[in-house]
Amino acid sequence: MKEIALIKGNEAIAEAAIRTGVDAYFGYPITPQSEVLEYLQLQKPEERTGMVVLQAESELAAINMVYGAAGTGKKVMTTSSSPGISLMQEGISYIAGAELPCLIVNVVRGGPGLGTIQPSQADYFQATKGGGHGDYRLIVLAPASVQEMADFVDLAFELAFKYRNPALILSDGLIGQMMEKVELPEPKERFTTFDQSWVITGKTADRERNIITSLNLDPELQYEHNIKLQQKYERMKEDVMFESFQTDDADFLLVAYGSSARICQKVVDVVRGRGKKLGLLRPITLFPFPTEVISELSRRVKGILSVEMSTGQMVEDVRLAANGRVPVYHYGTFGGKIHSPEDVLNAIEEKFIGGF
């Protein structure tokens, strides 16, 4: 039987990291994700699995420790919240350029700037469009429950090693701080079985040396490198993940990820209870984005409402997917305010009025 726990989303990330054999964690505290580092330090993972946990002197140090350790083919990760993730962007761009697998977790808080410590989903652009410089993408997973906080750690590493690309879990203060019942992942060997042919752990006699760099001064080489990266991002589409709630016969569609998707599930229940056909599409991967399924649904519904705790970011991707076939609206609170199911219901009344 699986082990059940009542833990916070942040603690679920930390416990899952130990259990699924992460080799190292480098981080720096910031609300609302400080429990990750606190939990790891309390658990003494160096005694449980040999995992290294280190509080770095800053976010910059942490992400560069991740860069270095990732080059050795180890499973390494860091976690932070919005302002801290902004500080890491240079390192993340380098890691993406150097094609190294690693996991970054952003437990998003309201911005811009230092903003607030309350939950937000306003880092969608930063996460999915490349928050640092250059044409790069991260694999972005959006958990909607504490269970998924636990489950996505291992999934993120699977994908990161499959594509030799950094993966990012885009969570928020709500899921980080709330407690739910969690089935803890089965303990796994720490030592990775992923492809290690590219790692820099010392040249052996039977092969040329491996080089890890994000620098290519020759534009021809950098051009080729960019093409290779773009082909890789294209291939990632085979790992698109989403969840559908009552979309089969829906007249209107909500699109929401993470905590907003949980809120919208209740909205769907309430609206269905009134005999109206509302559905919800929840992107699980934000990059690659579930463009195809939304495009497909846009041929059948009368309108789409994208719900996110921001002034409207994911709605742009939803509009691209719908491609003008139906009106696509945005609704959401922001700046650390959480919309309630009633707020979303009111928005539906306002946007879809007459349609129902």
Add this chain to the structure above:
Amino acid sequence: MTEEIIIAGFGGQGVLSMGKILAYSGIMQDQEVSWMPSYGPEMRGGTANVTVILSDNRISSPVLHSYDTAIILNQQSLDKFESAVKPGGMLLYDPNGITRHPERKDIKIFQVEAVDESIKLSSKKTFNMFVLGAYLKLHPIVTFENVVKGLKKSLPERHQHLIPANEKAIKRGMEIVREMK
């Protein structure tokens, strides 16, 4: 069955831990649970609240706009959450420090004098368990045995010796709760 509860009061009154014990009790009873706290500046000396949901089914939104039950431990929280109780729902409060009492006629209102009782019994630290007891008397959604199991799970090792005192407080809370008409 789904029970949607808000527990609200001052930081330090044990609002969050009461919610946690309730959530753990729900797990012991094989229910789905969610526990969503207010966190941040308001926790440090100001008001604290936690939304707890216990359900036989998958829980959708952990964020709510109305509640089956509000458990209220100070005036600010009463002012904020009285209107958020669903019609026909329940409001349980400690009258200590309350100057404007609840006024709604379409909900059931109960009092538990937990502050007074905990001082009387020299058991101030178990204040929140008097309140939990009162709640469980009114809504026995989890059995007493499962609450004790929940207590054992949620109290850290160094506080395990306090379990009998907590049990006593829960039982006493069940006795002193009364309906306001």
